[in-house]
Amino acid sequence: MRALDYKRWRDFWKMRGQVLAIGLVIASGVAIYVMSLSTLDSLTLTRQTYYRNYRFADIFISLKRAPASFKVRLLAIDGVERLRTRVVAVANLTVANFNEPISGHLISCPMPGEFSLNSLYLRQGRLVDPGCNDEVVVCETFAKAHSFNLGDSLAATINGRRKTLRIVGVALSPEFVYQLQPGSLFPDFKRYGILWMGRKALANAYDMDGAFNDLLIKLAKGTRPEAVIERLDRLLEPYGGLGAYARTEQISHRFLSEEFRQLEQMATIYPTIFLAVAAFLLQVVISRLITTEREQIAILKAFGYYDRAIALHYFKLVLMIVSVGVGIGLIAGLWLGRNLSEIYMDYYRFPFLLYTLHPRIVLFAVGVSLAAAGLGTSGALRRVVKLAPAVAMRPEPPATYRPSWPERLGLKAFFSQPTRMIIRHLGRRPFKALLSVTGIALACAILMVGSIFQDAIDYIVEVQFGLAQREDLTVTLVEPSAYRALLSLQRLPGVDYGEPFRSVPVRLRFRHRHYRTAVVGMPKDNVLHRLLDENLKPLKPPEAGIVLTDQLGSILKVKPGDRLMLEVLEGKRPQLEVTVAALSKEFIGVSAYMELASLNRLMGEDNLISGAYLALDESHLAGIYLSLNEMPRVAGTVARRHAVTSFYETMADQMLVFTFFIIFFAGIIAFGVVYNSARITLSERARELASLRILGFRRLEIAYILLGELAILTLVAIPLGFLLGYGLCAYIIYYLQTDLYRIPLLVEPGTYAFAATVIITAAVLSAGLVGWRIHRLDLIAVLKTRE
Amino acid sequence: MTEAAKEVFAVTGLSKVYDMGEVQVTALSGVDLTLRAGELVVLLGPSGSGKSTLLNILGGLDHPSAGRFFYQGRDLTSATDRELTDFRRYHVGFVFQFYNLIPSLTARENVAAVTEIAKQPMTPEAALALVGLEERLDHFPAQLSGGEQQRVAIARAIAKNPAVLLCDEPTGSLDSKTGIVVLEVLERINQELGTTTILITHNIVIAAMADRVIKLADGRIAGIESPTERLAARDLIW
Structure with a gap:
């Protein structure tokens, strides 16, 4: 089949722009997939090896x-x-x-x-x-x-x-x-x-x-x-x-596991969505590509080529296109995976990294890509091959056009002829239009899921450090101390206000579930460190009973009114039943709270405190630190400022690194989809548009017909993309909750604007590229070739 | 041409109705016809008379709606797609009005695309030499004139040594000078290789080079003539 091989290679080269655009779509899916899962595998393997070789206890x-x-x-x-x-x-x-x-x-x-x-x-x-x-x-x-x-x-x-x-x-x-x-x-x-x-x-x-x-x-x-x-x-x-x-309750292991679990969710959900979207788009694009080849297929049939040989020819062509994508995707994924793993190493502080790429990851990515391409190819080929060559050799029949519904509603007078052409063309093949719209909408949706984290993280900081933990400095004492320790802290120059707290390690039990955490006792007139209800209104520590964070409530599956067992893990280690008074809203941490006096009563202790929350004049900070250093009972301090920085550095950064890649690849996919839609529409309509040029239409006028269609598809796709994107965000957020912090589902206008901007930019760029082709439309060729 | 010449095609009561959504268009109705080996037959008729439809059915590109259709005594009326494909692959050469070359293949490769799947083909070079294009082997369709493209298409059609050559308006998109060059090629193929040639045209002048002229109108045969004096292609003028 030498001649067909030549044809394939030349066709491949001729459509290199499109090959690249399709290739990038599939490459993005594959790269994200390989990057995420190899990172996850590597970190898991690294942890496992580290634990084993350094004999981490049980x-x-x-x-x-x-x-x-x-x-x-x-x-x-x-x-x-x-x-x-x-x-x-x-x-x-x-x-x-x-x-x-x-x-x-x-x-x-x-x-x-x-x-x-x-x-x-x-x-x-x-x-x-x-x-x-x-x-x-x-x-x-x-x-x-x-x-x-x-x-x-x-x-x-x-x-x-x-x-x-x-x-x-x-x-x-x-x-x-x-x-x-x-x-x-x-x-x-x-x-x-x-x-x-x-x-x-x-x-x-x-x-x-x-x-x-x-x-x-x-x-x-x-x-x-x-x-x-x-x-x-x-x-x-x-x-x-x-x-x-047990190890499952060991703090480092538990937090690490939570983060791994979160990473695993991210590394599974995102790539799956990406690969699915890429596969869908690949299927659509390939199927349209094959459809535009119907005349050549008919000629090959007229020569006596068997359907099988023709199918094989196109499968090979598609295989080449997919190989480009998968190749780029694998190389990029491998490289990124290595680098991402290195970045995570910084967060997790493993002594070494064992980077690994499991063959199943590669096989799966390649398999999905091939399957999607194969599906698109075979579907389109079946439709084309089914036709008798005499029929297929004619361009697709000019199917029955009808006035579109806006025209039938009496708006006809408002539309110019070119506008009518656009609307009727869309109306004639609503399914095809729907596929394009779905493709662009999906691209828009994955752009949104990439950018929700920034919003969420800012919101967490605002709530946690703006509304709840309003103290400037938390001072922890070496061991529970008498109330007067608070007075000596309050007397330090620069300290405006001090509020005591008591922290007691406990294990909470409800039915068969249990959780190790601390009960924090806070005074009933607290103003600095506050609890928030679900509407983010301050919630007073109750006179009796215990308040759990909503997360702890859902871990133990308790609701207000339930009675749970409280096992104190220090001092006389009392055990007793307490009533859940309320659940408080908190995005970070998993704690329980009681009113200070009632906690002390429970412990059978006098007024003991574990430390204090201080509001202070920042200009005295250096002096305050010096004084605290002189106090042997002070174990440590946490400044809110540092806590916020630390939050961004430890939690936020690693998510943002990941989401940077997500957004980057989502952008590529968006462009690939929009460009391909425009490009294929052009090849479908080149003859028609050239004929109009021959009739005296100007370039801008025919560009309007083509790009107007693209514009309508894009504009319809964006709101649909918003809807899909919101759903995807909700889905992902649901799976990313950890003990460490909960990510609120918060899709800010900025996220919508960002996604829409990228899509519109991709559309404008594609329009530019396609417009350039319209500019070079070969009019003579149209006259020369058959209708 | 002797009376004993073998029948290549025989059709009886052939009809073709196209379903165009809301209307039905009858392209052929009740055509009876026999074509003999080595004949050069011109199908003449105005647009819509059913010429192309008849040619498509004879070439196995389309199925008739009614009637029967034999090729060398074999009933192809209800042949499967596979059988029709084999028929086209080994027995039929096509020449279309718009050449239908594969744009991404050179002249030589366009011919090779057919010779590679044929049983006893000539070489692409030989086929192109027959149409006088031995100097243009490695040119792409876009680098060839209309007449040259059509000659590549003819080379492609004859390279497999087909029993029949079906030409649908082969000169339809060419000026008269170039058209005559193409007709000369077809004439030479017909005479030198003895290939049964059916040529569709609505140009009445071309009828003068035929062994027989079949006139079609409204999907029916309106008359069959055998010109008393057959002209050489180069003597045609239009």
């Missing part, structure tokens, strides 16, 4: 103090394969040239050569020498935030005693992939540091000689954690155990 528990010898009893528990006892302490850190309070989390360092659980990945330097008592390994994020070098020193106040520590290593741990200071919602690498000290040195400083206060357990294969947890809790209760929990 069960965790903190306690007051237990003798080291007790380890033997614990090892005897059924299902416990390995365990590591640790000493863990909180400390205030002081770093040269940084005046704000830094809270430190000190952990006893594994011995060099020890095959320990939660072992360290050393980025730099070495582990601490067990014989030295002033060496420390710092976590990489903290080291980076303060530009530490090996050999640098920092001071730690442990148990009221100040100690100078020398940095000998920089490390990462599977336990702190996601680093959160207790009580804080976002990582703050400057003001929260994790340090590993020699066990002996730390025990000395923290009065833990011959004892431990933290335990990691690795379960034997197939062991259910619940049974071990129950046993552990019982055994460690006399030693002030704070409740064992």
Whole structure:
């Protein structure tokens, strides 16, 4: 079939503009698909490998103090394969040239050569020498935030005693992939540091000689954690155990899982939509392309070519077009996937990245593209091949035109002849017009889903930090303290107002569901840190009962009036039933709230507070930090300003990176669709338009006929696209809710405007390109060739 | 031409009705006709007389609505698409008024597109030499004049050594000088290769070069004439 091969290659080259436009549509779908799923696979594999190689524990528990010898009893528990006892302490850190309070989390360092659980990945330097008592390994994020070098020193106040520590290593741990200071919602690498000290040195400083206060357990294969947890809790209760929990409740793992889940949703929903849209468009475009080939197909038939040979010829042509798209898509997807994974590495702080591209991803993307193209080709070919060659060789019959409905409604007089041509042409083939409209509308819709996040994120910040958490500074105390601690904070120069809070770790149970979080007690006359009801109106902490965030409510499936079990995880660890008084609206975090006095009553304590929310005069901030540094009871601070920045950096950025690609590819798809619509319409109507030129129509006049049709299709498609887009947004938002934060469904006018602008720009660009072709329309050719 | 010449085509009571949505158009009604091997037959008639429809049915491009149609004694009336395709593939050469060349193929490749699927074709070069285009082998249709394009189309039609050559207004879009060159080619093919040639035209002058002239009007045969003196194509004037 040499001659046909030539024909195919030349046709392919001749339609290169269209090939590229179609190719880009399919490439966008494939690229997004490959990029997202390979990123997801890579991150999952990386986490899995990291956890395994660095022996991330299965069960965790903190306690007051237990003798080291007790380890033997614990090892005897059924299902416990390995365990590591640790000493863990909180400390205030002081770093040269940084005046704000830094809270430190000190952990006893594994011995060099020890095959320990939660072992360290050393980025730099070495582990601490067990014989030295002033060496420390710092976590990489903290080291980076303060530009530490090996050999640098920092001071730690442990148990009221100040100690100078020398940095000998920089490390990462599977336990702190996601680093959160207790009580804080976002990582703050400057003001929260994790340090590993020699066990002996730390025990000395923290009065833990011959004892431990933290335990990691690795379960034997197939062991259910619940049974071990129950046993552990019982055994460690006399030693002030704070409740064992499984990996699923470990904060870093849980947040990471939530983010992975969210990424997974994004990485599945978006590419699926993209690939589906691209496939649909490919099908439409290819089918129209084949239809314009009907005369050539008829000639081949007249020569005696079999239908099969003709079909094969066009399948090969389509295969070439699809190959261009899939090729570009795979290369772009692979490259982007690698880069996106690298970007995520920055967020997740894995020590290494294992980039992987599973063959199934490639096969699926290629398969879907081919199937869509094949469907479009075979559908159109069947229609063309079915015709007797004598019929097919004639141009499509001028089907019955009728006056369009606007004309029949009596508006005829308002339409010029060219306008009537446009309307009647659309009216004659409503299905074809509908396909074009659907294609453009889908492009518009995916543009919208790309840009809703910016709106949502701004809104979250506005509500969370504008209406609810209005304090400038949150000060957390080392341990629950007497009410007068608030007074000393309020007395600091520059502090305008202070409001106390109490935070108690709890496990909430309702039926078989449970959730570990903190109950925050707030005074009933609170003005800084407020709860909001569903209409975003302030909600007073109730005299009795508990308020849950709407998210916690839906996790536990409770509604106001339900009674749930509250298990306090510190102090005397009371357990009791409380009534859900209300649900509060919150986009970030999953907490429970009570009125401060009633929480204290519940705990059987006097007026204790865990910290305070402060409103202050920003100009005194430096002085306030200095004073706070002098207060040994202050564990740490969170400034609202930093929290907002941190939110944008940690949560928002990673979504925005992703959505940048989404918008970019949606733009390409939009252009590909609109350009192809215009281009195919041109080839369908070239003869008619050239004939009009011969009759004396000017170029602009015939451009009006062609581009007017494009304009109408585009203008009809945009509102439809808005509708589809809103639906898609709602669908995606529904699947992207996490414990960390909820994304409100908020489609701002800006999003609509953006999508419409891109579509219109694509239309104008396409019109320009097609207009240029109209300009070069070969009139003589029309006279020469048959009708 | 002897009386014993084989029948190539025989049609009886052939009718074709086109369904044009709201109206039915009768293109052929009750045509009886026999065509013999090696004949050069001119189908003459005004627009709409049914010439092209008859040619399309004879060439297996369309199905008749009624009547029967034999090719070399084989009943093709209710042939399947596949059978008609084979018929066209191995037995029929077409020449159309508007050449219908494949624009993306050169002259040589346009011919090759047919020779590659034929049983005993001549080479594309030989076919193009027969029509005097040996110098234009690698030109694309767009680089050829109308007459040259039509000669490529003829080369393409005869390259498979068809039993019949069906030409629908082959000179219809050409000026008279070029038209005569094309007719000379057809005449030579008919005489040298003995290909049965059916030529549609509404140009009465061309009838003078035919063995037989079949006149059609309103879908019926209005008369069959055998000119007493057959003119050479180069002697035609219009």
